[in-house]
Amino acid sequence: MLNILHHGGATGVTGSCHQLILNSEHSLLIDCGLFQGEDAAKDSFEQLQIEFDIATVKALVITHVHIDHVGRLPYLLAAGFKGPIICSEPSAKLLPLVIEDALKIGFTRNADLINRFQAQLESQIVSVPYGKWHSVVNDPIGTTHIKLKRAGHILGSCYVEVAYQDAATREKERVVFSGDLGAPHAPLLPAPQSPYGCDQLVLESTYGNRTHPDRRQRQSVLKNAIEQALANGGTVMVPAFSIGRTQELLYELEGIIAGAKRSQWKDLEIIVDSPLAARFTKVYRELKPYWDKEAQARLRSGRHPLNFANLYTVDSHVEHEQTVEYLAKTGRPAIVIAASGMCAGGRIMNYLKAMLSDARHQVLFVGYQGAGTPGRDIQQYGPKGGWVEIDGERIDIKAGVTSVSGYSAHADQQDLLNFVKRMHRWPHTIRLVHGDQGAREALKSELEALYARKGKDVEVVSSEW
Known part of the structure; x- marks a missing residue:
């Protein structure tokens, strides 16, 4: 052997x-x-x-x-x-x-x-x-x-x-x-x-x-979680890896928007704040032949699952800082997808530092949070009114914390x-x-x-x- x-x-x-x-x-x-x-x-x-x-x-x-x-x-x-x-x-x-x-x-x-x-x-x-x-x-x-x-x-x-x-x-x-x-x-x-x-x-x-919940129901679970967060009038922060999870989320969000009847979704900004994720998404588009049959059918119907009207990307660091400040101050409803997936670095950290202590906002976890990562701490202690340490600073968690496990x-x-x-x-x-x-x-x-x-x-x- x-x-x-x-x-x-x-x-x-x-x-x-x-x-x-x-x-x-x-x-x-x-x-x-x-x-x-x-x-x-x-x-x-x-x-x-x-x-x-x-x-x-x-x-x-x-x-x-x-x-x-x-x-x-x-x-x-x-x-x-x-x-x-x-x-x-x-x-x-x-x-x-x-x-x-x-x-x-x-x-x-x-x-x-x-x-x-x-x-x-x-x-x-x-x-x-x-x-x-x-x-x-x-x-x-x-x-x-x-x-x-x-x-x-x-x-x-x-x-x-x-x-x-x-x-x-x-x-x-x-x-x-x-x-x-x-x-x-x-x-x-x-x-x-x-x-x-x-x-x-x-x-x-x-x-x-x-055992994961029925994955075929995940779009409705995601939709309900986001609508609950938006009812508070704030930003939904989604920590997601630049490759894989970001593209899956964009695909699901495009599906929700395409079928939505309420203007709340039609006008909602989906912000990808990650230059790397934007580059990966571009390559994903180029690799359409490797998509599954359902995704191919969407393309044939004239829809663009990874490139739709509500989608915005943030490139420069200056633009990133302006976006964090604007959303933190105004509480304008938006969904921000940023790396890293376990909150162990990347641009999501600046959103968390600016918004975790504000009850208007929401953190939505859609992936596994490894032990010892800030993401696991927020997931574990946030619903209990706890706190997390980010860059040596203690931040009380007042924002809502939701986990959608069907997206693993x-x-x-x-x-x-x-x-x-x-x-x-x-x-x-x-x-x-x-x-x-x-x-x-x-x-x-x-x-x-x-x-x-x-x-x-x-x-x-x-x-x-």
Whole structure:
């Protein structure tokens, strides 16, 4: 059985990085992500360093471009990695934008260095079509092929099938890395389809202990939450990641506005205050062929789900500061979508500092809030009249706080079980990663019960590091 080393993401929900040891000379790296929230060490710079041996790494395979899966890529290249960076065709367009932003925030603002780094990155990117086998290693020791399949998490996301054959023994092994799996009925993206089968499965477990509400009802839940907030005459602040969640929200809001009968919606400003999100949204528009059937139907009917009349973008920092000040003072009804999704930095922080202590306003969470992040604190303590510390300042939370869980981009417990159940050949070993301990342990129990009902044996590993 092939060995797998975890260099992050095994005992938490960030920092995903997994090394598949093929033989004494070959290995693959699946993702190389940044640690965030409670997963981040006090000495974060030391945690960023690539301290594991990369001499045998023949390729880095990217499941998707969220920062907790690609954020350590600059450090990997700085450590001397020169191999191919394999990803889906949409991810190949999105990855340079993500890494450029990551470089500016945590690495350097030197334009020449950034340009040189980006040139190296783009020279190493190898885009692979979905569903096609791609040869990574083919020599006298062994052969390795990979296949990328749609994961339904964000545009370009994939899970990875690895097919290895030892040249001497002719033994074969199939390993699947789930990356982050999406759930059925997500905006813009088709749901993931299970692979035929595998020997080992590395499975995410973010929501391994939860079941989402009916996702088909999420638009009405979102509409009701926003209307309740707007009744107070203030701004709805939506922390959202620049890629994935922002575009899903715009798609849903366009649907609400298109079907609305009340002028309250027809005249409502939807503000995207994130230059990065605006750039991602532009690329999303260019990648229409990868949208799902429902989104394609909207396009054919003449609607523009990611580019509609009520939508405004804020670009410059000066314009951002003016927007924060104007909305905080006037209480003009508006929806502001700004990064970051867990309130761990970005422009959303200035809105929160200006408006959290004003009862007219509302914070609307539509995604997972990691332990140790300001977003988790606001979500947990806001409804109790508590407070949060932002940039060393204590801010009393008087604004309303609402969470709409149906918008999670992650599969829930039942979706994760179905991913295994719908394989024709079930894995004999499942390694649970990318989840808090409670989520991993709950999913472990359910998987073992699933196998027991079918009279099958399985080893579920939930906390290996």
